[in-house]
Amino acid sequence: MSNLKEANSTPNAEQPGGDELSTGAAPLPDSTGAYLRASWVRIKGGETGVLPVVAGLLLVSILFQIANRDFLTAGNLVNLLVQAAVFSLLAMGEVFALLLGEIDLSSGFVAGVSAVIMAELAQPTVGWPWWAAILTALVATAAIGVVQGSLITRIGLPSFVVTLAGLLFWEGVMLYILGNGGAILIQDNTINDIGSANLTKAVGWVVMLVIVAIYGAQTWRRDARRRDAALLAPPPSLTIAKITFALLAGAGLVLLCNADRGVLVPVYGVPWVILLVFAVLALWTFVLGRLKFGRYVYAIGGNAEAARRAGINLTRIRTTAFMLCSLTAGIAGVVYASRLRSISTSLDGGTLVLYSVAAAVIGGTSLFGGRGKAMHGVIGGVVIAAIDNGMGLLGFSAAAKYIVTALVLLIAVTIDAVARRNRPEGT
Amino acid sequence: MTAITEGTGPASPADDEELPLLRLRGVSKHFGPVNALTEVDLDIRAGQVTALAGDNGAGKSVMIKTISGIHPPDGGKMWWGGKPMRVHSPGEAATLGIETVYQDLALCDNLDIVQNMFLGRERMHRGQLDEESMENAARETLTSLAVTTVRSVRQPVASLSGGQRQSVAIAKAVLWNSKLVIMDEPTAALGVAQTAMVLALVRRLADRGHAVMLVSHNMNDVFEVADRIAVLRLGRMVAERPAAEMDRQIVVDLMTTGVSTRVAQPRPSAE
Numbered sequence: 001m002s003n004l005k006e007a008n009s010t011p012n013a014e015q016p017g018g019d020e021l022s023t024g025a026a027p028l029p030d031s032t033g034a035y036l037r038a039s040w041v042r043i044k045g046g047e048t049g050v051l052p053v054v055a056g057l058l059l060v061s062i063l064f065q066i067a068n069r070d071f072l073t074a075g076n077l078v079n080l081l082v083q084a085a086v087f088s089l090l091a092m093g094e095v096f097a098l099l100l101g102e103i104d105l106s107s108g109f110v111a112g113v114s115a116v117i118m119a120e121l122a123q124p125t126v127g128w129p130w131w132a133a134i135l136t137a138l139v140a141t142a143a144i145g146v147v148q149g150s151l152i153t154r155i156g157l158p159s160f161v162v163t164l165a166g167l168l169f170w171e172g173v174m175l176y177i178l179g180n181g182g183a184i185l186i187q188d189n190t191i192n193d194i195g196s197a198n199l200t201k202a203v204g205w206v207v208m209l210v211i212v213a214i215y216g217a218q219t220w221r222r223d224a225r226r227r228d229a230a231l232l233a234p235p236p237s238l239t240i241a242k243i244t245f246a247l248l249a250g251a252g253l254v255l256l257c258n259a260d261r262g263v264l265v266p267v268y269g270v271p272w273v274i275l276l277v278f279a280v281l282a283l284w285t286f287v288l289g290r291l292k293f294g295r296y297v298y299a300i301g302g303n304a305e306a307a308r309r310a311g312i313n314l315t316r317i318r319t320t321a322f323m324l325c326s327l328t329a330g331i332a333g334v335v336y337a338s339r340l341r342s343i344s345t346s347l348d349g350g351t352l353v354l355y356s357v358a359a360a361v362i363g364g365t366s367l368f369g370g371r372g373k374a375m376h377g378v379i380g381g382v383v384i385a386a387i388d389n390g391m392g393l394l395g396f397s398a399a400a401k402y403i404v405t406a407l408v409l410l411i412a413v414t415i416d417a418v419a420r421r422n423r424p425e426g427t
Numbered sequence: 428m429t430a431i432t433e434g435t436g437p438a439s440p441a442d443d444e445e446l447p448l449l450r451l452r453g454v455s456k457h458f459g460p461v462n463a464l465t466e467v468d469l470d471i472r473a474g475q476v477t478a479l480a481g482d483n484g485a486g487k488s489v490m491i492k493t494i495s496g497i498h499p500p501d502g503g504k505m506w507w508g509g510k511p512m513r514v515h516s517p518g519e520a521a522t523l524g525i526e527t528v529y530q531d532l533a534l535c536d537n538l539d540i541v542q543n544m545f546l547g548r549e550r551m552h553r554g555q556l557d558e559e560s561m562e563n564a565a566r567e568t569l570t571s572l573a574v575t576t577v578r579s580v581r582q583p584v585a586s587l588s589g590g591q592r593q594s595v596a597i598a599k600a601v602l603w604n605s606k607l608v609i610m611d612e613p614t615a616a617l618g619v620a621q622t623a624m625v626l627a628l629v630r631r632l633a634d635r636g637h638a639v640m641l642v643s644h645n646m647n648d649v650f651e652v653a654d655r656i657a658v659l660r661l662g663r664m665v666a667e668r669p670a671a672e673m674d675r676q677i678v679v680d681l682m683t684t685g686v687s688t689r690v691a692q693p694r695p696s697a698e
Contacts, residue, residue, distance in 0.1 A: 038579075229559040232579065290555040295538075299546055302535030309533045310547030311518055370537035 032235050052415045053363055053379050056408070057386065064390035071390055075261030078271065080389045081382065082195075085273045086111075086336050088381030090356035091363065092284055092374045093328030096321040098360055099288075099301045101369025102159035104322065106148065106166025107329035107356060108349025112174040114141045114333030115343040119184040120177060122191055130190040138330045144170070145326025149319035159322075171349055183344035186337060194276065195338030198269030201258045207275065208250040216243040273335055277378060280331060284324070284374035297321055301369030358405065359384050362412040383408065446509045448473045448638045449494070449607060454503030456493055463489040465662045466503065471607060476629060476639045478649040478670070481659035482682050487642050490659065491609050494640075495527045496520035508606075526600035527609040532592055536585035540577065541565040543584055544599040568598050571635075572628060590621030594628055607638040614648050626652050644682075646675045660685045 043051065064071040090107055097104040114137040120126065121133035128136070148166050152159045178184065186192055199207060219242055226233035234242070257270040288294035296317045299307040308314055337343040361367060362383050363376025384405060391401045447470035456464040464486050471477050481487045492498040494505075496514035505512045507523055514520045517527070534543050541558070544565045550557040565580050574594040577587065584592060593613055600608045613629065614622040630652050633639045643649055649656060650670060657667040658681040665685045666673075680687035 225559050229563055231559060231562050232581065292549050292551070292556065295542065295546075295549060295556065298537060299535045299542075302537035303533070305531075306533035306535050307546070309517065309529075312547050370535070 032238050035232075035234050035238060038232065050364055050373075050375060050379055053376075053383065053412060056362075056412065056415075057379065057383050060383065060386055060390065060408075064386070064393070068390070068393045070393055073261075074256045074259035075267075076389065076393070078257050078261055080385050081274055082271050082339070083389060084378075084381045084385035085195075085277050086332050086339075086352070086381075087355055087359050087384050088277050088378040089280060089332035089335060090329055090352060091359035091377030091381050092280060093325040093332070093377075094353075094356045094360045095284075095365050095372045095374055095377050096297065096325040096328070097159065097163075098357070098365050098367060099297050099369060099372050100318055100321055101301050101304075102152065102318075102322075103163065103357065103367075104148070104159065104166075104325045104329075105163040105353055106144075106170055106349075107163075107325060107332075108352035108354075109167055109170035109174055109347075110141050110144055110326050110329040110349075111333030111336060111352065112343070112347045112349050113144070113170050113177075114138065114330035115337035115347070116174050116177045116184065118191065118334055119186050119337055119343045122186060122188045123184065124187060130188045133188070134191070134334055137334060138327060141330025141333070142323050142327040145323035146319060148326065149322030152322065153315045153318040167350065167353065174347070174349075175345060178343070178345055183342055185342045191334075191338050192341050193272060193338075195273055195335055195340075197272050198257070198267070199272065199275070200269055204254045204258060204270040207270070208254045211278070212243070212247045212250045215246055219243055219246075273339075276331075276335065280328065281374050281378050284328070287324075288374060293317065293320065298370055301371070303370075355384055355405075356381075358409045362409055364412075364416065366416070380412075447471055448508060449512075450506040451494075452504050452506075454493065454500045454505065456489055456498060456500050462662050464493065464500070467659075467662075467664045469657055469664060469667060471638050471640055472655075473606065473638045474633055474636050475654040476633045476641055476652050478641045478643060478653035478656045479659065480644060480646075480649055480656060480678055480682060482644065484661075485659040485682070486662040487659055488611070489662075491527060491611055491640075491642060494520070494607075495525055495609060521603065521605075524604060524606035525609065526603060526605040526607070528593075528596045528600050528611065528613065530611045530613075530615060532596040534584045534592060534596060537583060539583050540569075540580045540587075540595050543595060544568070544602055546599075548603070564602065565598075568602050569594075572598055572601065572631060574598060574628065576624075588621060589617050590624045593617065593621075593625045597625075597628055597632070601632065601637070605637065607640065608632055609640045609642070611642045612644075613641070614643070614645060622648070646678060649678070650675065658682055 043049075061072065070076055090111060093107055094104060117140050118133045118137040121128040121136055122130055144166070148159075148162050151157050151162045198204075220239055223233050223236075223239040227236075253274075254270060257274070258268050260266045260268050262268070288297065296307060296312045299310070299312060300314060300317060304314060336347065356377075359380030360372065360377050361380065363373075363378070363380030365372030365376040365380075387405050387408060388401055391404060396404075449469075449471040451467055451469040454464060454467045454469075455462070467486075467490070469477075469490075479487055479490060489498060493500050494514075496517045496519050499513070499515050512523065514523065514525070520527075535546065538546070541562045545561045550560050550564075552560065562580060569575075569577065569580065572594070574591075577591055577595075584595060587595065597608065597610070597613070610629065613625050617625060626648060629639055629641060633652075633654070641649070641653060653670045655667065656670050656673050656678060658665050658678060660682060663685070666681050666687075674689075677687045677689050680689060
């Protein structure tokens with residue numbers, strides 16, 4: 001290790017021009033301590049990542065647990081995660097729009113349209129198989145995203161207005177399809193299982209181990225590649241620590257889910273819907289972090305003119321982002337209907353979309369574009385579900401829940417603003 | 428300048444010296460009734476800093492945009508490395524090796540240095556972004572330009588000083604084997620130390636063999652780094668001479684009146 005440092009610091013010493021303002025390039029850290037110190041410098045510099053919201057979530061959990069001992073029981077925590085699924089999915093979709101510096105107000109009722117299409121097609125009188133019904137619903141929502149995205153990017157209309165119109169329009173479409181009955185029951189077992197079935201205990205463990213193994217292999221390969229390329233990379237010990245942490249977290253989650261949480265009959269196992277949220281999270285994290293498309297979404301959100309000069313096709317990237325936003329909302333709609341085993345006019349797409357924007361922002365995504373992650377949507381969704389759940393346990397009314405959610409939203413934005421003030425020249 | 432092809436040189440008068448990298452003869456550009464450029468002649472040589480001076484509205488920006496493909500000329504001819512050149516888009520200009528650093532730098536504040544330098548031209552590895560290769564290339568380029576003041580190439584551009592941002596924008600232009608780097612007022616928003624840093628970088632670019640076209644109306648900057656000075660006035664090229672044959676007053680006279688009766692004082696060499 002000390003050889004590596006030696007080899008890397010030598011060229012710096014030879015560089016010409018060291019006379020002017022030069023502090024020298026930072027030498028590569030040669031130890032865990034140095035890497036952690038570099039990370040700490042970044043955090044202090046305002047690149048806090050998800051730390052504030054995770055801390056906030058812990059704080060909220062402790063407060064609720066003090067007030068009501070039922071909050072941190074296995075059963076309630078798993079329920080909370082399931083309740084969070086719809087918020088998290090909608091918020092992950094919203095992140096695509098927010099990253100561009102745009103907004104999608106329609107996604108709540110786009111989810112409703114998705115649910116209605118799926119429920120309608122899966123009715124015994126229509127008789128489509130479950131997968132065809134879901135696929136059609138998702139294709140339809142993706143198409144909605146393309147239409148709205150095209151209006152925004154090709155004609156240049158503000159996304160706020162287009163998706164506000166979308167909010168009204170798709171609510172109308174949903175009500176129209178629901179018709180006089182006002183509700184469609186879902187009798188297809190597979191569709192209902194999405195929202196309410198659980199893996200068996202053994203399968204839960206196997207799935208968790210497979211996921212951690214994939215994550216571990218990816219993380220190890222990436223960190224090793226960076227070390228080989230002599231770039232700033234976590235030392236092997238820290239990589240192993242990361243993988244171990246993922247394994248422990250996974251094991252904890254499976255243990256939590258495998259505990260009996262039934263009231264009358266035993267209920268246990270990892271809910272399918274948690275797996276679904278993880279799958280969508282992994283997919284969108286990959287798309288945003290590892291593909292050109294994702295890079296361009298960030299670039300457009302940061303400086304659209306610079307992106308245009310770099311030869312990026314703004315129209316295509318923006319439209320695709322709106323498509324992915326609506327598609328994710330479509331997935332949320334499938335989960336929503338599946339949990340209720342029906343879809344009715346009671347779906348409040350307006351509140352859902354506002355919650356999803358709040359969730360994304362609480363998670364750490366900027367409303368001004370260019371900063372955000374799919375993960376923010378998931379964590380923000382969990383925070384909102386935790387407030388809803390915890391206050392419900394304490395017997396508070398809906399009124400109080402709204403007020404507290406609003407305060408948490410404001411606190412989250414304030415923490416973000418204060419943290420970013422530490423940046424030398426911030427956006 | 429090894430890329431010159433023998434015998435294909437332009438049949439232009441006074442072609443008595445080494446072929447320039449870029450040669451403009453009689454280039455004109457008008458927007459409706461407004462003549463932005465009129466019969467402009469200019470030579471830009473590799474390994475030299477050519478300063479383009481001129482008052483506001485003299486046509487400096489149009490000149491940049493004409494060369495970089497944003498506004499193709501209406502008349503006149505351009506040669507690139509001795510061959511007739513036609514560019515109709517910034518992409519075509521980039522393919523030839525012409526990169527422009529605009530005054531606003533066109534950087535994404537939320538992206539880090541590596542991401543900015545490779546924006547739009549990312550390297551891929553098995554369908555995914557090849558971060559390692561890009562990071563190494565970015566670091567090598569910055570090191571070769573002696574830009575050593577940045578803490579990490581992975582820090583967001585928002586956290587850089589004005590001079591560092593300018594350096595990143597210049598390094599971004601150099602990354603692509605560019606032969607000509609056009610810079611629009613690179614020091615306009617910088618303090619004294621930062622200006623010195625950027626001017627030193629401009630000089631190094633030329634010393635590495637790049638042709639540099641520096642647009643500026645800061646006479647200090649111009650005389651600090653320029654080998655040749657071209658002066659535009661109302662869309663016409665009123666003078667194009669070695670910097671050593673000019674002084675501040677001559678350039679200001681040329682910029683404002685188009686002529687100068689002053690005879691250049693033999694100046695001590697710029698460096």
